[in-house]
Amino acid sequence: MRVLIAGATGVLGRSLLPLLRARGHHVTAMVREPAGAPSADLTVVADALDRDAVRAALLVARPDVVVHQLSALTDRGPLGFEVTARLRTEGTANLLTAAREAGARRIVAQSIAFGTAPVGDPVLTEDAPLYLDAPDEDWARTVQAIAELERLVVGTEGISDVALRYGTLYGPGTWYARDGAIGALVAAGKMRLPETAGGITSFVHVEDAAQAAVLAVESDATGTFNVTDDDPAEGSAWLPEFAAQLGGPTPRTIPADLAGRLLGWFTAYQLTELRGASNDRARLSLDWKPSRPSWRGGMVDDER
């Protein structure tokens, strides 16, 4: 098949591209800057927020399947959230319009498994409500953008759709790598553990996430799928172990009511309220299972 990856230079895109080529697919990398782009069968240049450029790129590539791995979360600040939200709304709309015109039959888009509202069971399915009214402006905007991405993808006539809701990525190049935004904080002993850290994180290794994208490209299944490991974990469990794996100090405990101020809204929410995400649907319909069923023991082995 002819497959186009939008976001081919990213953490996920770089893992996915060689996997697809090894499966015999003709892979086009859509990039903003050709210098340093990963090796592909074809490279096209477009900013995903430039509708005309995306259209021209897809008309050259003529993909059967478009894979949307766009994000701007290398910048953890408000700008990263803002641009990522635009990539999920405008960027998705641009890709879909161009995909239809170029004759693509399928889109596989990147979403998140941790956008659910913190209500109900500790581990939630894809049917759980999203946290559209989160009290934090950046997070509400992020979740609203996810909802819009999934609505656009599912609603485009003539194109079969998959939204892969990745769990919290770990592995090389991610925020949880030794030199990543979270890994470096934890390794330096700068992360704190709220005394009630019952929020649940569902992790997934970046290579397992990429493998799920390969299966989604090749499958006829449609809908949203959580791509998460088998071991959703409370903050009180994963954070101290992550610190130990990094060789860092055990995170100091702080009163729960100071967590928002000391850690920032999202991290406090992640550690105290977030729900985990079940991967049953991806196992059943995509025939995917994580090669790393648990984050325990292996979150930072890659860097050693």
Ligand SMILES: NC(=O)c1ccc[n+]([C@@H]2O[C@H](COP(=O)([O-])OP(=O)(O)OC[C@H]3O[C@@H](n4cnc5c(N)ncnc54)[C@H](OP(=O)(O)O)[C@@H]3O)[C@@H](O)[C@H]2O)c1
């Ligand atoms: N699901 C999660 O767990 C999650 C949640 C929060 C944060 N994160 C972190 O975010 C990163 C996620 O990895 P990722 O592969 O999703 O993202 P990534 O490594 O940031 O890659 C994003 C891709 O999107 C491209 N891109 C950005 N803006 C673009 C634009 N306007 N037009 C065209 N392409 C554009 C980038 O291209 P350029 O090379 O041109 O920039 C890059 O190829 C990791 O660091 C992860 O730890 C992940």
